[in-house]
Amino acid sequence: MSNLPYIVGNWKMNGSRAMLAEARAIDRAAARFPKVQVALAPPATLIIAMREAVQEIGVGGQDCHIEASGAFTGDVSAVMLRDAGADFTIVGHSERRALHGESDALVRAKAEAAQAAGLSVILCVGETEAQRDSGKAEDVVAGQLDGSLPRGDEVAAGLAVAYEPVWAIGTGRVPSVKDVRAMHKAIRTQLITIYGEAGSEVRILYGGSVNAKNAAKLLAIDEVGGALVGGASLVAEGFTAIIGAAGQSEEA
Numbered sequence: 001m002s003n004l005p006y007i008v009g010n011w012k013m014n015g016s017r018a019m020l021a022e023a024r025a026i027d028r029a030a031a032r033f034p035k036v037q038v039a040l041a042p043p044a045t046l047i048i049a050m051r052e053a054v055q056e057i058g059v060g061g062q063d064c065h066i067e068a069s070g071a072f073t074g075d076v077s078a079v080m081l082r083d084a085g086a087d088f089t090i091v092g093h094s095e096r097r098a099l100h101g102e103s104d105a106l107v108r109a110k111a112e113a114a115q116a117a118g119l120s121v122i123l124c125v126g127e128t129e130a131q132r133d134s135g136k137a138e139d140v141v142a143g144q145l146d147g148s149l150p151r152g153d154e155v156a157a158g159l160a161v162a163y164e165p166v167w168a169i170g171t172g173r174v175p176s177v178k179d180v181r182a183m184h185k186a187i188r189t190q191l192i193t194i195y196g197e198a199g200s201e202v203r204i205l206y207g208g209s210v211n212a213k214n215a216a217k218l219l220a221i222d223e224v225g226g227a228l229v230g231g232a233s234l235v236a237e238g239f240t241a242i243i244g245a246a247g248q249s250e251e252a
């Protein structure tokens, strides 16, 4: 996989066809930063239209079912995402884990189904505030990685991990540089333990209240290979500033 900084916008359950104008503006901005890999994960309803509207950036899903098709009302399979033009999908986002009761084993099955369908995967992990306060953050994330990373030959090549502390999502709070560095280092060590040398190529993104003001500082931290951005990815101007910060961290 590329070692360019990877800046991904997760639109969550936001976005209408009118917002394709933002995607087009983000696409134009991305063209000015060829040393940054940019992608958006819109709601499934917009994947086909967004894929047609943009040229430079990746387009992906936010989740997928483990089966290719069948009687699973309301679900979307990885095969369908691929057919719609998606390049990747997010799996294991904390909102899926918490609000849909997704286990590590299910997240792993989703990651493996996505890769089998030809999608790259962004696999999310992260501790709650109570877990961090009780000193268990690294243990919790290690357990999530152990249970949910895809296994098999060459799976590391199509994989990114997003560290998203649950308490930092949508709150305006971010962990200290020291805590981000320590967590990303721990994740790197575990990726190498699981995948061998290929584990050193997996990009580890930080997510949780990333915005135009704090992006440069977060992206400069060791082992932070990009950002998974929620709220600040919905408006092209703010997201473009984050892409620009990644472009500058690349030049530095």
Ligand code: 13P
Pocket (backbone or CB within 6 Å): 010, 093, 164, 168, 169, 170, 171, 172, 207, 208, 209, 210, 228, 229, 230, 231, 232
């Ligand atoms: P915010 O950037 O809105 O905190 O969301 C982060 C996130 O959950 C991205 O997946």
